[in-house]
Amino acid sequence: MKSTKFWQTIFIGLVLCSIVVPAFSASVNQTNEDFIAETFANQVPKSKVVWMKDDLRPAIANILGHEYAGLRIRYWQQEQRTAWILDEIGKESPITFGVIITMGKVEQVKVLAYRESRGGEIQQRAFSRQYADAELSEQKLDRHIDGISGATLSVRAMTSVVTLALYLTKFINQTE
């Protein structure tokens, strides 16, 4: 009798998990506008765009490992701080990242929306802290980022996006 109850509990638990897990699989941690408002303390500068011109496109493809799906990328800049909101596919779905670059270094990276079913550990601050103060070194990060077992593709996506944000910031600062 006890055994039956035990299995009943396990079964109900599994059913509930199957309902709850997909519900958490598309989580918005912060809206894009809230991220920008928070970054610039509600004094949001006018957004600008960088166009994917011929010379920029191959460099970005090299960083991401694939062509960037878009003709322009929007950013917000105030003095030495630049904020980027970039999407990158983890395994199957786009992850939205917010990256702040200050004086050519990563100030903060945040997962704004996570839509993958696995690998959500990259949303933890303890993980994203690894990117703090990272700089660009020959189109790569100047440091090693420790991976997370089971979240390899999400970690790769975050590293690519942070590298891209550093590269784009350098690019716009050089061209302005």
Place this chain on the structure above:
Amino acid sequence: MNRRMRSLHRSMGAAIALFVMLLSITGILLNHSSDLKLDKHYLTWPWLLSHYGVGDVKADAVFLLEQSVISQFGTEIFVNAKPVTNAQRPLLGGVVLDEVIVLATDDVLILLTADGEFIERMGAAAGVPPMIQNIGLFHGAPVIQTREGMWRSDFMLDKWELTSLQGVGWSLPSPMPESIRNELVKYFHGEGVTAEHVLLDVHNGRILGSIGVWLLDLVGILLTVLSLTGIWMWLRRIR
């Protein structure tokens, strides 16, 4: 006893004759499917495609914008029959603005070139009012209706002012043009069903689903019984 057996043998033979012929013909054809190129011959009869569940595609939203047909299937956005980008929210409408296609969901504007190349997604962070309900044009200028009111902008789409206008040409959903539907069917379901696939399904009964499989099982049992009754009668005659 012998007469009864012969009668049973004849009845069973007549009952399964058609199935035996069907099995024999489809079996011979399947044996030579490569030579006959049956694996490369696609059948596109509508009733057959429909039977295989690949006959139609149903878009969640369709909008006709000048020369382009915009459709949404789940989170995927298509221009004509080409996938161009994704949208997490349902498509509400679209307009063409200076050769740029502007699509609206409730939280972003999706910008595409006239050829369908993705340009950018603009949301509230880029100055677009949230909670969009529809998009339209007023004398060439983009207008969006949100829960908070009507907003008007210019081709840059990054500055919006509250307005109240009459005569806005709002974007309206359209039926899917047949030619694009056919292309989308090809995109989602391929060229059709191969003749080899259909023959194999006829041969093993799966063309009729699980009933067909049971029917073929029954034919198999009857064939076995037919063989046994035939052998029994032959042995009786020898004795």
